[in-house]
Amino acid sequence: MRRTTLQVHESSAKPAGAPKIRLATAWLGGCSGCHMSFLDLDERLIELAEVAELVYSPIADIKEFPENVDVCLVEGAVANVDHVKLAQEIRARSKVVVSFGDCAVTGNVTSLRNRLGVDDLLNQVYQNGPGSVPRGEGDEVVPRLIERVLPLHQVIQVDAFIPGCPPDPERIWAAVSALLRGEPVVLSADMRRFG
């Protein structure tokens, strides 16, 4: 477990009316399970809404990845050209980038396709139907798959890692509340397991 020493803000005691932490969550090649586990914070989401503003997330309605994000949790591995682009934007615009869940941390299930070539994979999955195989070429309506699925830190610099498939809500709360207090993410041993 790598520690982040980046300070999100000065102190944990937030005076009333202090600007909220700008929190983002993003979703690359994953199953949304990490986001579901985040929603499993249940009523703590209401608490979270008091100190943090969700400025970008698949569960909110925001047009593009904004500037000056304090913390961004990234679910999923990097699997296509759109993911690469989004990862780079996230890095450029966020103070702290967190690999959120095993897919982001290691590639996990999303990377199981790596032993196969992309062409082979597409041909075989789509060969049976009438019609033609989507290739993600030309007009770029569907984004091209990259040859090998990569964990996030092989594409951009990552500041903290939350393992788990998905990380359970306690682990997420431990990490997120530390980040919101501007403290390093230090997970206990039982919170550092994969799977």
Place this chain on the structure above:
Amino acid sequence: MSRTITIDPVTRIEGHAKITIYLDNDGQVEDARFHVTEFRGFEKFCEGRSFWEMPGITARICGICPVSHLLASSKAGDAILGVRIPPTAEKLRRLMNWGQLVQSHALSFFHLSAPDLLLGMESDPAQRNIAGLIAKYPDIARNGIRLRRFGQEIIRILGGQSVHPAWTVPGGVREPLSNDHRNQIKRMLPEAFDIIGLALDLFKEAAEDLQEEAQVYGNFPSLYMGLVTPDGGLEHYDGVLRVVDSGGKVLEAGFPPERYRDIIGEAVEPWSYLKFPYYKPYAYGGPSYYKMGMYRVGPLARVNICDRAGTPKADEELRAFRQLSPKDKPVASSFYYHYARLIEILFSLEKIAETVEDPTITNARVRSHADVNQLVGVGVSEAPRGTLFHEYHVNEDGILQKVNLIIATGQNNLAMNRTVQQIARQYIRNGEITEGVLNRIEHGIRTYDPCLSCSTHAVGQMPMHVTVIAADGTVVSERTRG
């Protein structure tokens, strides 16, 4: 001059879905396409692995409905082993499935659609989300969170964790239900019943104000498909396939699900990673890309095709639902997926209440053991979004030779395309795009609660980037919002 409008949920958000709308010379909508842009290749990369691993791997297709994949995969495994699982194991699997229906439908209704339904289709996009709901209607938001939590809690109690529990396996389940846990579920039930009552009231109020939307949010004839019990009741775990047409005529009364390939074909189109399943006895082909074989699955289909729900409160609500359509005809508008979802939550709660009273539910015998006895196994379940099929071909050692998955959302692909077209036609005039139009198109897709990670899972609002492109390639106008 014909033009193309691309509604791009900005790939940088998830890269999961886009919409293209084609305008004719007069600026009217000619055609529309819903593109799914996510691809993960499960069917192929699972080859060469053991079928025993499949529940754990395929659950990772989707974090919102992992239980559906766990069940379909375990059932395909049961078939490969050639065993009948212990009766208590089946009841426990059903229990978890109802828990999942509650949590997934609650997420769809409260977290994702309520912002549109309660704050308004044309409300401020910055507020039109769960946080906006927490700010404006904190009690409703809290209730929604608690109802979703009830469903997640059931999954956690049975399987140890709410997302991807390694609990159901070929042959049954790993752990029985303890008496303490049974009582814990009982204690949680009254609150859940209260919340669903409230949700039904909320929906009915909202629907009164949204009658214009109900007319065009996917209001067209199609076939409907789903599982029913052998005697025609609402079913989510097993049973037989029923296909009904738009006039209410039963085309397939009790089709064996393991022979699904005889009635379901899968077309592919170069502009989407999501396949296009269709009803095979009818054609895929014709003047447009959504064809006669178009069918819908999921809550709307299930409550349309069943003869009855089979529990008292859900049956009462089902009678009210049926008033929406003239005699014996299925309800045609996808807007009523919302209503159907709430009816299914009510049904699931009644079934959960019934199941925890069953004296055999805590039996310890929950798993049958065997080796590979059959080389092909098909597993089916009703996922929150519709019928899900897993088909595995293995060798004598249980190593997968071929895998075919038919995902619930995929089966709504043709209908989702048609819905986009219908809403676009209604609200786009002379190529003009407003923020309201974008959200309406988006909501049309959201009525299906598309499980797009089983393809591309667009949770929540899809940020959109719309470009109107002239036939000569010049950009006529552009609009972004999210």
